[in-house]
Amino acid sequence: xxxxxxxAPLAALSVLALALAACGGGGGTSTAPGGGDAANNLTDxxxxxxxxxKDNNNVWRPLIDKxxxxxxxxxxxFKEQTTSADQQHDDLVQNFQxxxxxxxxxxxDVIWTAEFAAKGWLQPLKDQMAIDTSKMLPxxxxxxxxxxxxxxxxQASDGGMLYYRKDLVPNPPKTWDEMMSMCSVAKANNxxxxxxxFAKYEGLTVNAAEAINSxxxxxxxxDGKPSLGTPEAKAGLQNLVTAYKDGNIPKEAITFKEExxxxxxxxGQLLFLRNWPYIxxxxxxxxxxxxxxxxxxxxxxxxxxxGASSLGGHNMAVSVYSKHKATALDFVKYVTSAEQQTFFATxxxxxPVLTSLYDDPAxxxxxxxxxxxxxxxxxxxPRPVTPFYPAVTKAIQDNAYAAIKGxxxxxxxxxxxxxxxxxxxx
Amino acid sequence: xxxxxxxxxxxxxxxxxxxxxxxxGESADRKATTQGxxxxxxxxxxxxxxxxxxxYPVINAIIMSFQHDSGLDPATGFYVAGGFAGVxxxxxxxxxxxxxxxxxxxxxxxxxLGSQFWSATGTTFFFAVVTVVLETVLGFWMAVIMxxxxxxxxxxxxxxxxxxxxPTAVTAKLWVFIFAFEGIANKIFGTSILWTGSNGPARxxxxxxxxxxxxxxxxxxxxAGLQIIPAEVYEAAKVDGAxxxxxFTQITLPLVKPALxxxxxxxxxxxxxxxxxxxxxxxxxxxxxxxxxxxxxxxxQGFNSAAALSTITFIIIFIxxxxxxxxxGANAVASSTPSEKGKTK
Numbered sequence: 001x002x003x004x005x006x007x008a009p010l011a012a013l014s015v016l017a018l019a020l021a022a023c024g025g026g027g028g029t030s031t032a033p034g035g036g037d038a039a040n041n042l043t044d045x046x047x048x049x050x051x052x053x054k055d056n057n058n059v060w061r062p063l064i065d066k067x068x069x070x071x072x073x074x075x076x077x078f079k080e081q082t083t084s085a086d087q088q089h090d091d092l093v094q095n096f097q098x099x100x101x102x103x104x105x106x107x108x109d110v111i112w113t114a115e116f117a118a119k120g121w122l123q124p125l126k127d128q129m130a131i132d133t134s135k136m137l138p139x140x141x142x143x144x145x146x147x148x149x150x151x152x153x154x155q156a157s158d159g160g161m162l163y164y165r166k167d168l169v170p171n172p173p174k175t176w177d178e179m180m181s182m183c184s185v186a187k188a189n190n191x192x193x194x195x196x197x198f199a200k201y202e203g204l205t206v207n208a209a210e211a212i213n214s215x216x217x218x219x220x221x222x223d224g225k226p227s228l229g230t231p232e233a234k235a236g237l238q239n240l241v242t243a244y245k246d247g248n249i250p251k252e253a254i255t256f257k258e259e260x261x262x263x264x265x266x267x268g269q270l271l272f273l274r275n276w277p278y279i280x281x282x283x284x285x286x287x288x289x290x291x292x293x294x295x296x297x298x299x300x301x302x303x304x305x306x307g308a309s310s311l312g313g314h315n316m317a318v319s320v321y322s323k324h325k326a327t328a329l330d331f332v333k334y335v336t337s338a339e340q341q342t343f344f345a346t347x348x349x350x351x352p353v354l355t356s357l358y359d360d361p362a363x364x365x366x367x368x369x370x371x372x373x374x375x376x377x378x379x380x381x382p383r384p385v386t387p388f389y390p391a392v393t394k395a396i397q398d399n400a401y402a403a404i405k406g407x408x409x410x411x412x413x414x415x416x417x418x419x420x421x422x423x424x425x426x
Numbered sequence: 427x428x429x430x431x432x433x434x435x436x437x438x439x440x441x442x443x444x445x446x447x448x449x450x451g452e453s454a455d456r457k458a459t460t461q462g463x464x465x466x467x468x469x470x471x472x473x474x475x476x477x478x479x480x481x482y483p484v485i486n487a488i489i490m491s492f493q494h495d496s497g498l499d500p501a502t503g504f505y506v507a508g509g510f511a512g513v514x515x516x517x518x519x520x521x522x523x524x525x526x527x528x529x530x531x532x533x534x535x536x537x538x539l540g541s542q543f544w545s546a547t548g549t550t551f552f553f554a555v556v557t558v559v560l561e562t563v564l565g566f567w568m569a570v571i572m573x574x575x576x577x578x579x580x581x582x583x584x585x586x587x588x589x590x591x592x593p594t595a596v597t598a599k600l601w602v603f604i605f606a607f608e609g610i611a612n613k614i615f616g617t618s619i620l621w622t623g624s625n626g627p628a629r630x631x632x633x634x635x636x637x638x639x640x641x642x643x644x645x646x647x648x649x650a651g652l653q654i655i656p657a658e659v660y661e662a663a664k665v666d667g668a669x670x671x672x673x674f675t676q677i678t679l680p681l682v683k684p685a686l687x688x689x690x691x692x693x694x695x696x697x698x699x700x701x702x703x704x705x706x707x708x709x710x711x712x713x714x715x716x717x718x719x720x721x722x723x724x725x726x727q728g729f730n731s732a733a734a735l736s737t738i739t740f741i742i743i744f745i746x747x748x749x750x751x752x753x754x755g756a757n758a759v760a761s762s763t764p765s766e767k768g769k770t771k
Binding site: 086089118119120146147199200201251252254255260263264387388390391394395396397398399401402405408415416417418419420422423424425 | 498503504505524525526532534535536537538539540541606607608618620621622623624708709710711712723726727
């Protein structure tokens with residue numbers, strides 16, 4: 001007892017030391033580029049774990065069951081994260097930082113891919129780990145590519161489309177100017193003309209990037225530095241600003257996220273709406289929908305043709321810390337095969353990444369928007385592929401929001417946006 | 427030794443004074459020493475837990491705040507550790523200086539988090555002052571009503587507690603629906619205000635939501651203070667011919683002040699770290715970015731800089747608490763209880 005009393009503070013210290021050791025390095029991340037971990041276990045096979053957000057459409061379990069039935073020694077365990085994208089991101093960061101060998105394959109949002117790749121957490125898909133991307137939509141491959149190396153396999157895609165009222169506008173507009181000229185129709189019917197998602201959140205980055213890219217501008221140049229000082233970029237943002245000022249974009253659109261804008265269109269309050277494909281079936285079947293038979297879809301309008309949609313979707317990445325990378329790669333190939341991509345499309349209405357599926361008549365019969373979506377994704381531009389995405393998207397949101405509200409000029413907004421992006425990358 | 431260990435706690439709990447003579451050879455001094463050691467042994471686990479969950483994270487955050495965030499090696503495109511930063515992270519926030527490619531610093535461009543520090547500080551204090559004042563006034567009023575004896579008093583007390591019982595995140599979502607453009611607020615008032623889309627209304631909406639949610643908390647703490655005021659004091663005042671207003675200002679206010687100051691202190695500290703309401707209702711748009719919202723945004727961009735910002739936030743809140751305790755007499759830490767203090771006055 002006497003001894004143990006003396007030991008008590010010692011024990012306390014050692015507990016503390018343990019805790020310190022466990023938490024140590026939580027702050028800084030240092031990575032040996034391309035070294036060690038990325039070269040290990042390339043040919044090893046065995047059980048692996050697949051990590052992704054909540055499986056809302058119940059497609060992953062049947063798919064993994066099917067794989068497991070055929071691969072007795074290479075079983076895949078499904079680890080489901082929450083529905084919140086932020087939590088999924090933070091969960092992946094923590095586990096990669098801890099070099100968790102049980103996070104073999106992970107579903108990575110297109111906007112996180114560059115960040116994770118630059119941290120050195122993703123296995124480069126080259127040489128013996130290479131996959132065939134020739135049949136995939138080029139924009140999706142671009143979203144998974146960092147510094148000319150493919151770090152993930154496109155798994156599901158997404159692109160914006162223009163929903164319009166065919167009872168009021170028989171032919172959809174091909175260009176932005178054409179669409180603006182049709183706003184007189186909206187005025188005559190006393191409804192709003194055009195809306196997207198303009199609340200200050202990720203959706204505004206998507207919409208602002210579409211405006212800038214559609215007008216021929218770019219946000220980041222090839223060197224990763226901002227390239228917003230061009231007349232094209234200015235024209236793109238100016239389109240949104242002018243439309244908001246003229247009332248062609250109704251003033252409440254500045255509070256719209258995806259669902260608010262869907263509700264407005266669904267209740268007949270909008271002539272044109274930019275949104276994702278997921279709302280198509282809702283507009284058709286939702287009890288509250290007043291436009292069930294009167295809406296149609298078209299590619300986003302651009303400068304002289306289809307506009308440049310921002311790209312949504314997820315990529316599948318293999319962790320550099322995985323112990324069974326050969327199995328992981330096989331599983332990635334299995335998920336991106338035509339058979340499974342068709343299964344995703346029919347069961348969960350996830351947009352396939354394989355070009356050929358968009359022309360499959362059986363699939364089109366089920367998902368009538370596929371041909372339009374194909375045009376959208378073919379013309380799509382990924383949101384800036386940069387390891388500093390959180391800072392870049394913040395810079396875009398804050399300044400585009402201020403410009404649309406009229407708090408600052410378009411020139412000033414683009415200058416500030418460029419400045420904020422530059423300082424983020426230091 | 428083992429007998430000591432089993433007997434001592436029982437003994438001390440049962441009788442603080444000596445009940446039986448001390449065993450031969452054991453002086454009172456020795457006894458006290460043993461007891462002290464025993465107490466220390468019992469306290470150690472609690473201290474260890476505190477050290478692990480409070481002291482360590484705070485110290486680690488402060489250490490982190492003096493490190494640069496990991497940056498990109500331009501040659502490889504991979505992240506490298508940032509290294510020692512001195513006070514650069516603090517300068518970044520307080521002076522709103524951002525790095526340039528040349529290695530120097532320049533005023534942060536709008537759209538960076540660094541450019542928002544002082545505006546976020548202002549917003550935080552604005553929310554704290556306005557909500558705490560409103561909640562104190564309304565809470566006092568509710569407490570006075572609840573303190574009266576009348577039929578259905580318990581029902582009223584339970585009803586008042588409902589907003590406090592709802593999680594803040596749920597509250598925020600409810601108010602988002604109410605303040606949506608097609609929402610109830612605009613329908614009832616026949617207006618078409620962009621509640622979450624313009625500066626004034628966005629702040630107003632958040633204040634309303636916060637007051638709705640936390641006034642019950644104030645009311646309860648003040649009610650507790652009211653209930654320890656003895657009825658005789660009021661009777662004596664009545665006999666002396668004091669009016670209702672005089673009784674309120676001369677008796678109720680001074681006697682409830684200790685409890686009131688503690689309540690105000692708690693609320694002020696809470697309001698200074700407001701996060702959920704602005705994060706969910708506006709995402710920080712339109713002049714509603716508080717310091718906590720800024721910290722969380724920064725975490726996604728770099729831990730070390732976020733550590734510096736949260737240390738600054740910590741110091742700001744600490745100063746406010748210090749002012750409250752030192753100069754305004756909010757007695758939340760000293761040993762005398764509000765009731766004792768109230769009686770002696």
